[in-house]
Amino acid sequence: MPLTLPFRPRRETYPPDMWTKCPSCSEMLFNKHLAKNLRVCGTCGHHFRISAKARLDQLLDPGTFRERDEGLASRDPLGFVDSKPYADRLVAAQLATGRRDAATWGFGALGGRRVAICALDFGFMGGSMGSVVGEKVTRAAEGAFVERIPLIVVSASGGARMQEGTLALMQLVKTIGALERLRAAGLPYISVLADPTTGGVFASFAALGDVNVAEPNALIGFAGARVSAGTIAEELPPGFQRAEFLFSHGFVDRIVTRADLRDELALLLALLRPAGATDDASGSVRRG
Amino acid sequence: MVDRLLGRPRDRETAPSAPPPPEDPRDAVWARVQLARNPRRPHTLELVGHITDAFVELHGDRLFGDDGAIVGGPARIDGRRVMIVGHQKGADTDENIRRNFGMGKPEGFRKAIRLFELAERLGLPVVTFVDTPGAYPGAEAEERGVADAIARSIGAMCRLRVPIITLITGEGGSGGALAIAAGDVVVALENAVYAVISPEGCASILWRTPEKAPDAALAMRMSAQDQAELGVIDRVVAEPGEGAHVDAAETGRRLRAVILEELDGLAALSPDELVAKRGGRYRVFGAFDDLGVTEPIPGAADRPGLADRLRRALEPVGKSVGDALGGRTGRDGRDARDAREGRDAREGRDAREGRDEPPAREEV
Ligand SMILES: [Zn+2]
Numbered sequence A: 001m002p003l004t005l006p007f008r009p010r011r012e013t014y015p016p017d018m019w020t021k022c023p024s025c026s027e028m029l030f031n032k033h034l035a036k037n038l039r040v041c042g043t044c045g046h047h048f049r050i051s052a053k054a055r056l057d058q059l060l061d062p063g064t065f066r067e068r069d070e071g072l073a074s075r076d077p078l079g080f081v082d083s084k085p086y087a088d089r090l091v092a093a094q095l096a097t098g099r100r101d102a103a104t105w106g107f108g109a110l111g112g113r114r115v116a117i118c119a120l121d122f123g124f125m126g127g128s129m130g131s132v133v134g135e136k137v138t139r140a141a142e143g144a145f146v147e148r149i150p151l152i153v154v155s156a157s158g159g160a161r162m163q164e165g166t167l168a169l170m171q172l173v174k175t176i177g178a179l180e181r182l183r184a185a186g187l188p189y190i191s192v193l194a195d196p197t198t199g200g201v202f203a204s205f206a207a208l209g210d211v212n213v214a215e216p217n218a219l220i221g222f223a224g225a226r227v228s229a230g231t232i233a234e235e236l237p238p239g240f241q242r243a244e245f246l247f248s249h250g251f252v253d254r255i256v257t258r259a260d261l262r263d264e265l266a267l268l269l270a271l272l273r274p275a276g277a278t279d280d281a282s283g284s285v286r287r288g
Numbered sequence B: 001m002v003d004r005l006l007g008r009p010r011d012r013e014t015a016p017s018a019p020p021p022p023e024d025p026r027d028a029v030w031a032r033v034q035l036a037r038n039p040r041r042p043h044t045l046e047l048v049g050h051i052t053d054a055f056v057e058l059h060g061d062r063l064f065g066d067d068g069a070i071v072g073g074p075a076r077i078d079g080r081r082v083m084i085v086g087h088q089k090g091a092d093t094d095e096n097i098r099r100n101f102g103m104g105k106p107e108g109f110r111k112a113i114r115l116f117e118l119a120e121r122l123g124l125p126v127v128t129f130v131d132t133p134g135a136y137p138g139a140e141a142e143e144r145g146v147a148d149a150i151a152r153s154i155g156a157m158c159r160l161r162v163p164i165i166t167l168i169t170g171e172g173g174s175g176g177a178l179a180i181a182a183g184d185v186v187v188a189l190e191n192a193v194y195a196v197i198s199p200e201g202c203a204s205i206l207w208r209t210p211e212k213a214p215d216a217a218l219a220m221r222m223s224a225q226d227q228a229e230l231g232v233i234d235r236v237v238a239e240p241g242e243g244a245h246v247d248a249a250e251t252g253r254r255l256r257a258v259i260l261e262e263l264d265g266l267a268a269l270s271p272d273e274l275v276a277k278r279g280g281r282y283r284v285f286g287a288f289d290d291l292g293v294t295e296p297i298p299g300a301a302d303r304p305g306l307a308d309r310l311r312r313a314l315e316p317v318g319k320s321v322g323d324a325l326g327g328r329t330g331r332d333g334r335d336a337r338d339a340r341e342g343r344d345a346r347e348g349r350d351a352r353e354g355r356d357e358p359p360a361r362e363e364v
Helices: A031-036 A052-059 A086-097 A131-147 A162-184 A225-230 A243-248 A258-271 B025-037 B044-051 B093-102 B106-122 B139-143 B146-159 B174-178 B199-207 B210-219 B224-230 B248-267 B271-283 B306-314 B333-340 B343-352
Strands: A019-021 A028-030 A066-068 A072-074 A103-110 A113-120 A151-157 A189-198 A211-214 B070-077 B080-087 B126-132 B164-173 B185-189 B193-195 B235-237 B288-290
Touching: A019 A031, A028 A031, A052 A103, A052 A113, A052 A151, A052 A258, A072 A086, A072 A131, A086 A162, A103 A131, A103 A258, A113 A131, A113 A258, A131 A151, A131 A162, A131 B288, A162 A189, A162 B146, A162 B174, A162 B193, A162 B199, A162 B224, A162 B271, A189 A258, A211 A243, A211 A258, B025 B164, B025 B193, B025 B210, B044 B070, B044 B080, B044 B126, B044 B248, B070 B106, B070 B248, B080 B106, B080 B248, B106 B126, B106 B146, B126 B174, B146 B174, B146 B271, B164 B174, B164 B248, B185 B224, B185 B248, B193 B224, B199 B210, B224 B235, B235 B248
Parallel strands: A113 A151, A151 A189, A189 A211, B080 B126, B126 B164, B164 B185, B164 B193, B185 B235
Antiparallel strands: A019 A028, A066 A103, A072 B288, A103 A113, B070 B080
């Protein structure tokens, strides 16, 4: 296939510019510094969105991640077409992100402890949950179940993927069912809620952590703001649907900055070790 | 299970003959949406009156309050005890304000959980009636954790050790519907609809105007018949005459017969079998291929040549459980053509930045 395309280089490889303006404090941030700072504004602490890969790199012990099921790709079950076909949107997102869908899961070690982990990528169609995201979250929970290890899911998603219709909706039951089996087996599940975690993702696995950890100021809610503010005429309270709002109403255990997240999760894993499990952090970590 | 994988409705004998050949499929599905929303359509309590010999409504979630949009309580049908849980729309404006148009609030879903657990304790099968535009999208619902309540209600249904029959009688609107719709058997009335988001909400996001709601309704295949083909609904029950609103009593009689039949079918299963079978019903939903795990994904950090990237993106090397569901549109020629035209490059970058897709937020 000898093709010549006006392909734009990907941002990581050739940054289109060297600076990024912080949307929160308007400070111009040098991209290299921003990356070194885990994509958190050094001036105001604004947490930029990051890819699933960057998230896993930040959280897991170097070299321990073994991805599973990376080849899963949606089949466009409805043949959905709006202003353009869903199939085209999928290919565009795949080419842009280098991923086949919005979730990445596998086994790895965090602070020396083996975990099953799944991270969502907002950059792939808004991190929306269709068949593949639902399947990967479910397989991550099943992987944790089989190995009797903790599960971590890092969410960053606008919700269910409309283009897969009720099959996307059914992913709520599928993922929750897997979490119920994990729970019955006495295994801990930590849900990390990054910006944004909304709609059907929040109303399924993201809300159900034994521990819910959120990044500062992350948008977390069920109904879209457009709906909340439009359909139902009602003045929205300040900080509505932000991590701190969820915290003050009792739906988030901890708000943790990205710089502290890895250590915080490591400590939680140590304290929430499944009953009867040995502490593998001091010994050798199994590689998957 | 095989039927579900093949996308065949399990049961066709009660399915209505197809409606007269529609002039335009968009008009046909939109007519169904209108029927499902018809204010004169019998709602849960009216149907329960026709279906049951006795029913006592219970109120309150024991945590915050009572939600008029979700009703429930123990009942008797043909001498058999069951637990009823359902959305409740109002018959007129006053009642709709009181019942919030059938849009559940957290306390409604938590009342449902309370009733599910009571049913389990007493060994009562559960019958749920689904008829809602969606969960209430207001600020107070967010404050009290509507997502948490929905997720926990679904979780309660996943582990419940008694049979659950779900009847979609009108609007099956998104997560607010699903919260009480994760049954062993999912039955729908002929003019009921079921969707991940309201057609107006879908149209507003993807078509940028709610005017395109009929297009969205068609694209989402939200009619009961289409949902039966997808396997989301097991059984479609014909409505009398022009629709349930012309004869609520007859609609109730038909639903009653279906409930009794399904109860008989589920009675043969032990609690363990029930939970396992229900888990299996929902575990298989999804339509995806496994394109293989050996190569870096196209566009990954090592930046293989574009030709490789396209080839890897377009060539399936394996197939998975979801095969039977999809496959209506090939991803072959069209994608390659668009890529050749370079359209994906620009659009892909937009997607990367999260601009192409407005966040696919659910309306409810
Ligand atoms: Zn800043």
